[in-house]
Amino acid sequence: MLTLQNVVVRYGGIEALHGVSIEVPQSRAVAVIGANGAGKTTLAKSVMGLVRLTSGRVIFQGSDLGRLQTEARVRLGIGLVPEGRGLLPTLTVEENLLVGGHTQKTEIRSQLAHIYEEFPMLLPLRRRAARLLSGGELQMLAIGRALMARPRLLILDEPSMGLSPKAAGNVLEALQHLKHAGTTILLVEQNTNLAFEIADYVYVLETGNNVAEGTGEALTDSEFVRESYLGGV
């Protein structure tokens, strides 16, 4: 469904991605793990058109996205839950959700009801300003908001960042639910446990290079990954 071919991204003099290739098949969950500064956020942004590719290609459902605007990519069915959740602080919870459905011409209300069903914790908060939410509530809101546009491919950038184990558990549950419902997921994470839990296939990114890939089991068996990313367990 999504293919990155030799993606290179440069910020001024620094090259953040040195030619990364990944493949996300339809209705699967793929994770990209890596330490701080590995280039995970840059990778997610390159799919959304928020950073310009220096070279390489991003292909979604068979067509090269080229220099397509971010808005147009959203309309094609790609959603990103950004790092830090992309808070819209002055909007209420419900307004955040409605604005998430901006690209939808019809059935916004039924989609809203559906999101409240999926994330019942948001319902009693609907009139509250988003800036007053806790980290866990905000993450659920950010995911629910991205789902308002009914994306075919959902990308999440470190959704478990700064969350308690319980809140991270809620995120995991929501992702599993989505996956079973057929949404394709690209998860970008430092939290290897969460990544291995949900993903069918995992890429390991290190300072802009794809250094390892495989299924969860294959990677947990690999000496290199165990030592670098799983605390040597």
Added chain:
Amino acid sequence: MSLFTTQIVNSLVLGGVYALLSISLTFLYSVSGVLQLAQADVMVVGAYCGYLTTLLVPNLVVGVLVGTLVTGLLGLAIYEGIFRWMRNSGHLILVAGLALSSLIEESLKVIFLSGHPVAYGQRVVGNGSSLGFQLLLLGLAVAIGAAFQIFLMRSRWGRALRATADDHETARLLGIPVNLMVRLSFVISSALAGGAGVLLAVIFQYITPFIGGQIEFTAVAVILFGGLGSIPGAIIGSFILATSQVFATTYLSSSYQDAITFGLIVLILVFRPKGLFSVSREVRA
């Protein structure tokens, strides 16, 4: 009517017009990041449009509508001609605003008899100082402000504009055409200023190309006072400033008016540099 009551009504009317101008400035700033220093001159263009319209149709409401429409288009031209090319230009944006301000002022001078004062005819404003007429002015200001507020809070595009004001990148990620929103904010804010200009010309009882300059500082004081980006702050700030100006003019002397405006600016900059009602943004996770 006692002098005191008259002054209260006058303060409300003047405050309503200041509020429209400051809302327009603060709204434009929060969506586009541009502090448009020529907005008061856009307001004067609105005033002239209202004047010309009422020569044909002696009705103030029609004047306000035409003033709003023409300045909305002017806002679009200002964006396409200038500010579109000045993203991330920092302080140069302020310089561009000042340059545009002189450009508009000088053009109006050329068009309108070297800027000789003109005034709405009796047929339009009648006895302009009657209470009924003052209330009509206040009603028009409130109607413009309320229409804007309802659009912003209740409509799909109003929501998209507020999302853009909160965070451009997030808005983009939700499929909102951010460039279009910025363009729209220029159109809407200029239209608001233009509508307010028609009313201002009635309050001042004359129009020259320079009345913009007179209230530009007030508008900047108001948004500093209320906190840049805060609409409630802009409204409250407008009424506080208008009241102090009206009462200073009545009970002291009109020359104290500017002193009061600048005094308030200094006090705010010293004690509340972010304004009385600045929106707290530090919560961004």
